[in-house]
Amino acid sequence: MPFTAVVVDDEPLAREELKFLLSNHPECRITGEAEDAAASLALVKKLAPDVVFMDIEMRGMSGFEAARQMLALPRPPLVVFATAYNEYAVRAFELGAVDYLLKPFEENRLAKTIARIGALKENAGEWASAVEKVAGLLEEKKPRVHKLAVEKSGRIRLLDVNEVIFGRARAGGAQIFADSGIYEYTGTMTELEERLGREGFLRVHKSYLVNLNRVDGVLPWFKGTYWLVMSDREHTQIPVSKNQVRELKNSLGLT
Missing domain, CATH: 3.40.50.2300 (Response regulator)
Structure with missing residues (x-):
């Protein structure tokens, strides 16, 4: 064939x-x-x-x-x-x-x-x-490690991926928002997505990668789009790109 x-x-x-x-x-x-x-x-x-x-x-x-x-x-x-x-x-x-x-x-x-x-x-x-x-x-051939290497004040820390709430793109890398604080990730958003894609994370926007297990709520928006309410202290609201709506709904079981 x-x-x-x-x-x-x-x-x-x-x-x-x-x-x-x-x-x-x-x-x-x-x-x-x-x-x-x-x-x-x-x-x-x-x-x-x-x-x-x-x-x-x-x-x-x-x-x-x-x-x-x-x-x-x-x-x-x-x-x-x-x-x-x-x-x-x-x-x-x-x-x-x-x-x-x-x-x-x-x-x-x-x-x-x-x-x-x-x-x-x-x-x-x-x-x-x-x-x-x-x-x-x-x-x-490569042991799977459920940790993410991040930096803060010149020190490297290994975060448990379950502690990570979301990542946000910034010049030169990404910011990682976790239960214990905000950290720097020196890789690209694409590299972060590849690292965490099997851990329940979804790239809902070109600038945001979210832990789907840390989504507190979903806000319907104009023309079938959504915003996510995350479980951090500020209850950060994150936009969902229109081309990611279907995958998000499938992942969260939304009708």
Whole structure:
């Protein structure tokens, strides 16, 4: 069955080689390519491909970390890793939940990978199961810590994520509003969203990320929009972007 794919590798020759080999398989339609893991995340969010052929060892963010973030997206792709190091393949993928390609690429091996992807594509349940197993494998490699590193008066503190009420964008980072006070987060709002997205937080506005468990009330506003009343001492009211209303209502069970 046909599927779309994105190729990610920081070596141009490796990308070209894999694209050439994939071109021999008409069921695989390449919709994009990226030269590093960070660029691949933006591309995958934009194109929503079925499969990502991902190098592991890249400058900056590794293929493993990029895959973790991709698999947290609403429509995660199936990830096929490409690596020059056989120990990665043996260590990480013995479960067979995802395929892998060793460099230099072999046409026969690639053909088996394409056939396997096609078989999974024909069965939505098996496809979803394969993606879920990949996410589980990658999650095991990085212990999940329910803490957020923030700063105040030159000191770093690790906040329990349940203590965080909401985050607000500001120049150079974000402010974190928590039960114990207001702190600075030096990363971007996007990085904060990626960090807390699995912890019950929702980006309701380009400038606000809220802990849905710390919402005290919802105020209907004009033209189907809303404001949230948070559980901090000031009962801060936070606007909800119109394009986030549906997700908010689904998350909170609003009719």
